[in-house]
Amino acid sequence: MATKAKRALLLMNLGSPDSTAVKDVRRYLNEFLMDGRVIDIPYLVRVLLVKGIIVPFRAPKSAEAYRSIWTKEGSPLIVLTKQLQEALQHQIVEPVAIAMRYGNPSPKQAYDHLLKEHPELEEVVLLPLYPHYAMSSYETAVEYAKEQYEKGHYPFKLHTIQPFYDDADYIDALAQSIQPYTEEAYDHILFSYHGVPQRHIRKSDTTGCHCLKVNNCCETASPAHATCYRHQLVVTTKLVAEKLGIPKEKYSISFQSRLGKGWLEPFTDKRLEAMPGEGIKKLLVACPAFISDCLETIEEIGEEGKETFLHAGGESFTLIPCLNTHPAWVNTIVKKFGNLEMS
Numbered sequence: 004m005a006t007k008a009k010r011a012l013l014l015m016n017l018g019s020p021d022s023t024a025v026k027d028v029r030r031y032l033n034e035f036l037m038d039g040r041v042i043d044i045p046y047l048v049r050v051l052l053v054k055g056i057i058v059p060f061r062a063p064k065s066a067e068a069y070r071s072i073w074t075k076e077g078s079p080l081i082v083l084t085k086q087l088q089e090a091l092q093h094q095i096v097e098p099v100a101i102a103m104r105y106g107n108p109s110p111k112q113a114y115d116h117l118l119k120e121h122p123e124l125e126e127v128v129l130l131p132l133y134p135h136y137a138m139s140s141y142e143t144a145v146e147y148a149k150e151q152y153e154k155g156h157y158p159f160k161l162h163t164i165q166p167f168y169d170d171a172d173y174i175d176a177l178a179q180s181i182q183p184y185t186e187e188a189y190d191h192i193l194f195s196y197h198g199v200p201q202r203h204i205r206k207s208d209t210t211g212c213h214c215l216k217v218n219n220c221c222e223t224a225s226p227a228h229a230t231c232y233r234h235q236l237v238v239t240t241k242l243v244a245e246k247l248g249i250p251k252e253k254y255s256i257s258f259q260s261r262l263g264k265g266w267l268e269p270f271t272d273k274r275l276e277a278m279p280g281e282g283i284k285k286l287l288v289a290c291p292a293f294i295s296d297c298l299e300t301i302e303e304i305g306e307e308g309k310e311t312f313l314h315a316g317g318e319s320f321t322l323i324p325c326l327n328t329h330p331a332w333v334n335t336i337v338k339k340f341g342n343l344e345m346s
């Protein structure tokens with residue numbers, strides 16, 4: 004039944020294939036990797052590389068990986084995003100919808116549905132489910148959502164929430180989600196973030212002369228930090244570690260899921276291989292680049308990463324779940340949405 008809602012909240016996540024069939028994974032990977040903000044090379048070269056080499060080889064392997072995490076309700080990332088939507092809808096009277104950057108539902112589908120159910124809508128608040136700015140995650144999601152919004156000539160406004168990497172409530176929620184795992188004895192906590200090419204960090208530098216150019220760029224104040232993925236994740240890690248009282252020598256950062264050369268280092272898989280030799284036997288791993296657990300956390304870290312670490316001599320490996328539907332995270336979003344003035 005239609006209610007008189009002036010405002011709606013739209014959660015946007017990355018998206019997953021429609022199924023684990025190779026043809027669906029192929030379609031998803033083509034859409035994903037043909038995105039010029041993900042593989043930023045000239046269009047024709049991208050077509051040849053993505054459609055001719057990467058996707059044909061990757062699709063069957065990715066399909067197998069997706070099969071290992073798929074649930075009867077579908078992809079964990081989609082299921083968990085829907086669960087977050089439901090948890091929020093219990094607390095917010097305005098409609099809460101979801102959209103994906105790749106695959107379904109698209110922002111257009113979400114806008115059309117919202118408008119049909121709530122013709123009086125005056126504003127849609129877009130919350131990209133990425134704490135940190137990266138051209139291949141936050142930026143592409145926002146630009147795609149705006150593009151579909153402009154094409155559709157919708158009667159409501161679109162307001163976008165900025166990356167929330169240092170938001171006090173978000174940090175508090177993340178710390179609360181990690182804290183119970185730190186009660187058992189552990190040697191080290193690894194913050195494993197999705198990697199990006201170093202070129203992307205330089206490209207997103209609005210000053211053109213700071214990121215990966217100045218010594219300790221991420222710790223040296225600069226306007227470039229508003230769009231610097233590395234700076235923002237360094238800040239998240241530092242704030243969470245401080246909140247949890249974890250000393251500097253007991254935590255570190257690494258980067259997972261690389262595809263090609265020249266990506267941010269140190270690489271998670273290499274660190275997992277080396278840590279047992281450095282005396283780190285009991286390891287906790289958190290993946291704060293992701294709000295919802297997904298292929299990259301469950302399979303890459305929870306299955307492959309664990310095997311790498313234990314095989315190298317590690318004794319215990321604990322993957323800390325993403326924020327997913329943690330009550331403190333749900334409350335963070337409720338507060339954020341509630342505090343926004345209508346624009």
Ligand SMILES: C=CC1=C(C)c2cc3[nH]c(cc4nc(cc5[nH]c(cc1n2)c(C)c5CCC(=O)O)C(CCC(=O)O)=C4C)c(C)c3C=C
Binds near residue numbers: 260293
């Ligand atoms: C922080 C968020 C993410 C960034 C930044 C990001 C960059 C990025 N990713 C690829 C390539 C792939 N990523 C894949 C999966 C995937 N990536 C993210 C998030 C970020 N990616 C998520 C949440 C997921 C999981 C999706 C799911 O359905 O569970 C994949 C597909 C799976 C696979 O084949 O490994 C690819 C490919 C690049 C190239 C990139 C930056 C340039």
Ligand SMILES: [Fe+2]
Binds near residue numbers: 197
């Ligand atoms: Fe990715």
Ligand SMILES: [Fe+2]
Binds near residue numbers: 214220
């Ligand atoms: Fe930086």
